Amino acid sequence: MKLFSSNAGYFFKEVKTMIRLNLFSNSLTIFSTGLIFFILAMIISGWWVSSRVVDVVQKEAEINVYLDDEILKNNTAVIQMVESIKGIEGVQAARVVDQDEAYNRMVEILGKEASVLSKFDDNPFSSFVELKINLQEIDPVLEKLTHLVGVEHVRDNREVLERLRNIAEALRVVGILVVAAVGISTTVIISHIIRLGISNNKEQINTLRLLGAPELFIAFPFLLEGLLLTIGGGILAVSLATFSISYLYVQMAGPLPFIPLPPVKELVFGMGIVVMSLSAVLGFVGSLLGLVSVNNH
Template sequence: MKISTGEYIVRETVLSLKRNSWMAFASIGTVAVSLFVLGMFLILVLNMNRMVASLESQVEISVYVLDEVSEAELRTLEERIASMQGIQSVKLIDKEKAMERFRERLGDQQFLLDALGDNNPLPNSFEVRVIQPDMVRTAAEAIRELPGVETAKYGQDVVEHLFDITRLVRLFGLALMFVLALATLFIISNTIRLTVFARRKEVAIMKYVGATDWFIRWPFLLEGIVLGCFGGVVAALALRGVYRVIAVKIYDTLAFFPLIPENPFLHYVTAAILVCGMFIGALGSTISLKKFLDA
């Protein structure tokens, strides 16, 4: 492409955006809102994935032992568990220690335990860690079969629930993203269609004097890309701001929630949003031009 052609294309794009500034403004707004929601879901899904992963890796099996098991049998049991495949560590939590922890957890409400008097209803238990998260289920099942074991529990319910929720959010997010992408596409292609319509005489003359399709197409394509890009910038800025605010809130109240650190995560999200915006912009103008150029 020649330099003078490049100049021409840029000049035509700027002119057209100025001429239809309200429509351009509306398109950028729509693109921004769509991409913002899109980005929110992206961030949400990625964070939930990370949470599931981190919960899984932290999973511990709590093995509760029957009360009739003697001290000596307890030792044997501990050794048997430790010798099983895939077990990283076994830690005995005896009744007293369990009570101590419970008391700590109750904090201000320790008086509730006064009603128990000297009785300790808590069982002896083991905290078992496995080498790999995916071994949790089989290990727990094997331990449950051992004599003297009442039950072996891990955070299976939590993890499975979280999986379900993540799947749901992902599905819902995808559907919403799809609808929003379509809406954005529609708005952009409509804006470009107006531009093309405003310049239909010019385009017709361009065709008569032998301009190539690409020469005609470029200014409109660039206009779509610019609209998409501007919308993306607005959406990305809003997302960054919102993420920071939410991150601060979460660290204050839900410290256990492992939010993905801003850096470089937000840069990736920004890049994804911008690319997405420009792609939708380009696609939108291609769609509205196709009919026009084929005619």
Template sequence: MGTRPSNTGYYLKEVKTLVKRDISSNLLSVLSLAFIFFILALVFSLGLGSNYMITQIEDQAEISIYYEDSASVPLLIQELEAIEGVMDVTPVDDETAREQMIQVLGSDSRIVELFDHNPFSAYLDVGIRIESVDKISEEAALLSGVDLVRDNKEVLQKLQEISGLIRIIGIFILLSVSIATLVITSHLIRQGVYLNRDSIGTLKLLGAPDGFVYRPFLVNGMLTSLLAGLISLIMTYFSTRYLYSQLSGSLPFIVLPDFADHMITLVIFTLSLSVILGIFGGLMGIKSTKPKNS
């Protein structure tokens, strides 16, 4: 009666018996863990999204150079390209600037049509290395004909602050979820051991090793946590898809990661965590039922 593969059917049969004997506790545990994993998955999703946006902004870092009407644009482009850290310089005329703003505003772009004239000015779109933004902005502001230098450094800093806050919150929630999962799973296992104490005693009298006796309880804890993880992923899928549709419609300028890749990462993270916590919770529950001297 060791741990041979042929015992798999026995273990699954015993898990089914354990669930039937205390179906209310198992159901409540699954639902409780599902909502806990759902909250964790949402926070993890927000963290992934914010990190992706920051990476995209850093990879596509740029500053906008607005120039005076009397400025020589070709000369200004040449001088900007000579600054260390500048990757490329692209002139954007006033009509293109207007079209870009219409795309950014989305459904609110009708406000642009209220103007009798084009309120947007031509500018130079300067691609840069993000680490050189301060130096480039300072040097660009000193060039002849430059009227205004606008960068996205403050936006990036705010996003980094938000991402850092989400990361801290995520760590606390991860710790809370881990503790809650271990407590719920171990309690479920202890309850199962108590309800089946007579069967366990009989098996031990027949010489069955602890591994054989308690493995069904461990499998039960792991499957309970895994099922909760699967349910949480269903809720996360619909919630995330809704958020994607809302953000894409109202804030089209926000850069979001690919939905399919995003969900694959969430699935791997949630299921891996649920299995690991389920196993450790089961081990804790089993250990707590054994006599101190065993």
């Protein structure tokens, strides 16, 4: 351990010299691993966002029950209907959303585009009963609701939820495949770079061996080089991904304000931690493989 702590400055200086002496190929390595990690960062972010959306939608699983016009005309009947619905197992809450509230909600959702509603002479929205339910019990709740007298139509967001779940699952699978692909390609690139570095520094390595330097002392700068190259690639990827995510958030915030995106800072921080940790691990593994493969030949 003392060997490394007392020579830390030397090791970093050696890495700097090695990178400087092969600046072009090392820059290309940082750039290519950076691009690979960028793809990974975007997939991870997409996966994260979709999971978050599914979570939020799941928590807010709701059913809208539209009642017959005859019942809507009678306030007492509406109250009785709401009470009947509340009595169904799995229903957590039920309340009437009147026409004005339905209108105001749409104004909020549409934001700047809400002016389109002024084209209507009358309020185009109907009153309905809004239900908060336990998502696991959506099927029996729907079954009971459709059999209630006075219910004209039931609208649920199960289909949307299923689609979101499918997207999240697809992104998860793609994410796993991309992580595997990134892992393999980064390891191969770094191990080749290390092999190249060892080959370029063959004489130096031979001299150190003749001077009695331990193998670990000789190998450490190469290990550090691989690690720094992938961390460099990771930093490049995180920077690019941060810029891209911020841009996409701005683009989505206008036309799709109702999508429950996670806070951008939280997303970038999480993605950054994952990508940087992965780049460090892959850099270490790639360098180690490069060193082992050279030692075996």
